[in-house]
Amino acid sequence: MRTRSEREMFDLILGTAKADARVRAAVMNGSRASPSAPKDIFQDYDIVYVVAELASFTSDHSWIDVFGARVMLQMPEAMRYPGGQGHFNYQMLFEDYNRIDLNLVPAGRLDLIGSDSQSVALLDKDGILPAFAPASDADYLVRPPSELFFSSCCNNFWWCLQNVAKGIARGEAPYALTMLDTVVRAELRDVIEWHIGAQTGFTVTAGKMGRYFKLRLDARLYEMYLKTYAGYDHIWDAVFVMCALFSELARGVAGSLGYGYNHADEEKMTAYLRWVCQKTGGPRGP
Numbered sequence: 001m002r003t004r005s006e007r008e009m010f011d012l013i014l015g016t017a018k019a020d021a022r023v024r025a026a027v028m029n030g031s032r033a034s035p036s037a038p039k040d041i042f043q044d045y046d047i048v049y050v051v052a053e054l055a056s057f058t059s060d061h062s063w064i065d066v067f068g069a070r071v072m073l074q075m076p077e078a079m080r081y082p083g084g085q086g087h088f089n090y091q092m093l094f095e096d097y098n099r100i101d102l103n104l105v106p107a108g109r110l111d112l113i114g115s116d117s118q119s120v121a122l123l124d125k126d127g128i129l130p131a132f133a134p135a136s137d138a139d140y141l142v143r144p145p146s147e148l149f150f151s152s153c154c155n156n157f158w159w160c161l162q163n164v165a166k167g168i169a170r171g172e173a174p175y176a177l178t179m180l181d182t183v184v185r186a187e188l189r190d191v192i193e194w195h196i197g198a199q200t201g202f203t204v205t206a207g208k209m210g211r212y213f214k215l216r217l218d219a220r221l222y223e224m225y226l227k228t229y230a231g232y233d234h235i236w237d238a239v240f241v242m243c244a245l246f247s248e249l250a251r252g253v254a255g256s257l258g259y260g261y262n263h264a265d266e267e268k269m270t271a272y273l274r275w276v277c278q279k280t281g282g283p284r285g286p
Helices: 006-019 061-067 107-112 147-169 173-200 219-226 232-257 263-279
Strands: 023-029 045-051 070-074 088-094 099-106 119-124
Touching: 006 023, 006 045, 006 061, 006 119, 045 107, 061 088, 061 099, 099 107, 147 173, 147 232, 147 263, 173 232, 219 232, 232 263
Parallel strands: 045 099
Antiparallel strands: 023 045, 023 119, 070 088, 088 099
């Protein structure tokens, strides 16, 4: 199947909104509204329809067939953990591999639209939309941490690594991998973002879940970051690369922001990790 062009998709989205009297306004947000987001065929069309009421839409979902044949549909508000905030969302992947995330918001609940800086008004039949500033990444820029937030991040990174080490020593692979990739990695991600911010004067976004790390980090640091992902057979290698990367970036961020860095936590926890690693027969580490 031929993939519909961006122009075709916008014509369909706007044409549907204009033709349906129940739809009073339309807004686009997300990466397609961002002036700096890399453009590619995988970008979603994040659309809000402001509607007169929800019931006639949600009582018969077949109306969304107008957008095309689908590979898959998700309706978060109709699933096991509904949001219940007064809106209704359709997430649609089509057979031509375009994707629309369509959020229906009642006209009486314009507060649900919010004031996201990545917003563009597409249609306003009644003049009800707020005045959006020119779309920008302002709401998504990396922000400098307070000294307490920074020191807490560093403390938690080094502290939780001992949980990873114990999990490896006990052969508890799911626990060790989850602790490393969920808890410890979250602290590393923060430090990477602050490094990017410090290098750019806190004027750029790092993207959701680090999606722009490849664009913002130099090649050496990005390659180190990729090496922090590993299967269980190489988990110790990932741990020690993660430690080296965190150490380098956290020290740099501390220097840029004029904050202290607890070198003793790093040195003593690294020694502990090496000890556990040796007892479990893994590599000695740096």
